[in-house]
Amino acid sequence: MKILLTIIGLAGVLLAGGKMFVWGDAAVNYGSYVPWGLWVAVYGFMVTLSAGSSLIAGFYYGFGREEYKEAARPALVLSIVSLFFAMPLISADLGHPLRGMMILVRPNVHAFLPWAVWAYIAFLIVSIIVLIRGDAGRDTRFLGIISMLLAGAFLLFESLHFAVVIAHPVWNSAIIIPLFFVTADTLGFAVLAIFGGTGNAFMNRTILSSLLILLGLMVIGQVIVHANSSPPELHESALHAVSSPWFWTYIALGLVLPLLLLCSSRSSFTMKLSGWSILIGLLAEKYEFVTSAFALAQFAELPSAFHGPGLTVHYTPNIIEIGAAAGFLILTMAAYMWLSPRRKRQGGTA
Amino acid sequence: MSPAKEDLVVTMLSDLKRALRKPRSERRWGMVIDKRKCTGCYACTVACIAEYKLPPGVVYRPVMEKEHGSYPNVTREFIPRPCMHCDNPPCVKGCPVKATYKREDGIVVIDYDLCIGCRTCLVNCPYGARTYDRGRFYTEGTPVLEAYEKEDFYEYGRRRNRKNNASPIGNARKCHFCTSRIEAGVLPLCVTSCLGRATYFGDLNDPAALVNSVVVGRNVEVLKEHLATRPKVVYIS
Numbered sequence: 014m015k016i017l018l019t020i021i022g023l024a025g026v027l028l029a030g031g032k033m034f035v036w037g038d039a040a041v042n043y044g045s046y047v048p049w050g051l052w053v054a055v056y057g058f059m060v061t062l063s064a065g066s067s068l069i070a071g072f073y074y075g076f077g078r079e080e081y082k083e084a085a086r087p088a089l090v091l092s093i094v095s096l097f098f099a100m101p102l103i104s105a106d107l108g109h110p111l112r113g114m115m116i117l118v119r120p121n122v123h124a125f126l127p128w129a130v131w132a133y134i135a136f137l138i139v140s141i142i143v144l145i146r147g148d149a150g151r152d153t154r155f156l157g158i159i160s161m162l163l164a165g166a167f168l169l170f171e172s173l174h175f176a177v178v179i180a181h182p183v184w185n186s187a188i189i190i191p192l193f194f195v196t197a198d199t200l201g202f203a204v205l206a207i208f209g210g211t212g213n214a215f216m217n218r219t220i221l222s223s224l225l226i227l228l229g230l231m232v233i234g235q236v237i238v239h240a241n242s243s244p245p246e247l248h249e250s251a252l253h254a255v256s257s258p259w260f261w262t263y264i265a266l267g268l269v270l271p272l273l274l275l276c277s278s279r280s281s282f283t284m285k286l287s288g289w290s291i292l293i294g295l296l297a298e299k300y301e302f303v304t305s306a307f308a309l310a311q312f313a314e315l316p317s318a319f320h321g322p323g324l325t326v327h328y329t330p331n332i333i334e335i336g337a338a339a340g341f342l343i344l345t346m347a348a349y350m351w352l353s354p355r356r357k358r359q360g361g362t363a
Numbered sequence: 364m365s366p367a368k369e370d371l372v373v374t375m376l377s378d379l380k381r382a383l384r385k386p387r388s389e390r391r392w393g394m395v396i397d398k399r400k401c402t403g404c405y406a407c408t409v410a411c412i413a414e415y416k417l418p419p420g421v422v423y424r425p426v427m428e429k430e431h432g433s434y435p436n437v438t439r440e441f442i443p444r445p446c447m448h449c450d451n452p453p454c455v456k457g458c459p460v461k462a463t464y465k466r467e468d469g470i471v472v473i474d475y476d477l478c479i480g481c482r483t484c485l486v487n488c489p490y491g492a493r494t495y496d497r498g499r500f501y502t503e504g505t506p507v508l509e510a511y512e513k514e515d516f517y518e519y520g521r522r523r524n525r526k527n528n529a530s531p532i533g534n535a536r537k538c539h540f541c542t543s544r545i546e547a548g549v550l551p552l553c554v555t556s557c558l559g560r561a562t563y564f565g566d567l568n569d570p571a572a573l574v575n576s577v578v579v580g581r582n583v584e585v586l587k588e589h590l591a592t593r594p595k596v597v598y599i600s
């Protein structure tokens with residue numbers, strides 16, 4: 014299974030490599046009026062998943078909570094590999110991938126992206142040390158807490174990267190920051206539902222259900238507020254959302270199904286199922302979050318003023334984008350399986 | 364018989380020459396577009412595309428059309444939209460590698476050799492003034508890729524060529540007030556090609572310049588003024 018996933022994942026990486034070094038940006042569907050597409054959405058998802066998983070790992074490594082011990086190591090591995098593979102994916106998205114290092118060499122300290130990148134690197138270093146040290150003890154406490162804080166830092170900078178965009182009122186709001194954090198926490202507890210734990214399953218289920226409801230209120234609340242707002246960009250993004258299959262995928266798989274599962278049964282199988290359902294649903298939500306902001310160009314008349322590739326607000330990812338994004342997600346799963354053999358021997362309960 | 368009136372382009376040209384005698388830091392380039400005079404001929408759009416060999420999907424100065432009212436009381440206005448060269452440019456703040464910046468004479472430029480192609484500036488520009496060069500050619504897919512598409516062009520005072528996937532392919536691109544031309548004492552192409560003489564250009568620090576006098580007593584409009592980007596392109600409506 015691991016080998017098969019690795020091969021499929023690498024095929025996706027090859028597609029990304031083809032875009033980077035052979036076909037160039039003519040091979041992708043994002044452009045000028047939808048400058049960020051599927052790859053940015055999946056990158057955002059992987060970064061948020063990383064932050065959420067680090068929260069679960071941090072309960073044990075940082076705070077010594079024994080009830081999270083079983084899930085802590087797999088969560089930390091997932092957190093590391095998810096962030097690690099998000100980097101090449103977003104590099105593939107650059108027009109000049111090899112210049113990506115410029116963010117470290119000549120950063121603009123007024124932009125939030127370089128801060129996020131520094132936090133990624135620091136997080137990876139600290140988390141790998143925690144992982145190597147193994148079980149939680151006094152010596153890992155400090156590093157475990159630092160790792161959690163760094164995850165919080167990169168998530169904060171990522172959310173600010175979107176929240177300060179005055180050109181897109183859909184994002185230009187302080188609510189984006191809690192939205193990112195609640196999404197990360199939800200993903201973290203979804204990961205816990207999948208990996209299981211020896212602790213208080215009732216409490217974990219309650220926390221996950223509460224997070225789902227909170228996130229649902231934020232996402233659906235935003236759509237309702239935007240639909241009833243006068244700025245056309247907000248109105249259009251709400252229309253985009255309700256007519257998008259991704260939004261309804263989020264509602265169905267990221268909210269309704271897991272809530273029903275969590276309320277109806279206590280079995281470990283339904284916990285795992287709800288965890289997977291949340292992961293898929295929130296991936297759809299990230300895609301919708303990124304693309305709905307471009308539902309209306311900066312001027313409604315702009316797309317009809319001049320025609321050409323990329324000068325449109327209609328965006329559908331093509332096979333290269335889908336293949337590469339799926340490849341990196343599958344490779345993350347494969348890397349997790351390669352690096353987390355211990356858990357397999359232990360087995361897991363919800 | 365009254366003497367022939369000087370063409371506005373001639374007036375602006377002498378304004379330009381006067382401005383160029385000052386140090387760069389004392390100039391402040393700006394543009395005024397008189398929407399009442401714009402006929403929607405797209406001469407500026409096309410001239411700009413021809414000068415900079417802009418590829419498919421890249422446009423520096425589209426002309427937007429807006430209809431007002433309902434039949435039979437309808438009007439149509441044309442809004443040419445170059446880069447606004449804001450004094451408070453959100454694109455510059457967002458660029459992670461300082462590849463785009465505001466020069467001391469007010470022009471917002473892009474360093475193609477530093478730009479990583481992250482498109483953060485495209486996302487951050489409230490005017491949609493930046494487009495992304497995806498490496499396309501108009502005659503690709505035809506039996507011959509026409510040579511004119513691979514000819515050299517000048518931007519930011521440098522000779523450029525898009526052969527072999529070189530920058531500006533993979534970069535953000537936008538109007539730069541024809542930096543190379545103005546430094547050589549020539550007006551931007553959108554100004555000289557404007558059939559309606561609707562575009563004024565000059566040094567905003569020069570009170571005698573036409574670009575300043577033309578707005579006196581006029582209804583001046585600033586696009587998306589509420590965003591406090593302080594554009595250096597304004598409209599007479």
Ligand code: SF4
Pocket residue numbers: 457458459460461462463473477478479480481482483484485534535
């Ligand atoms: S596309 Fe280039 S100029 Fe624009 S923000 Fe990215 S690096 Fe800066």
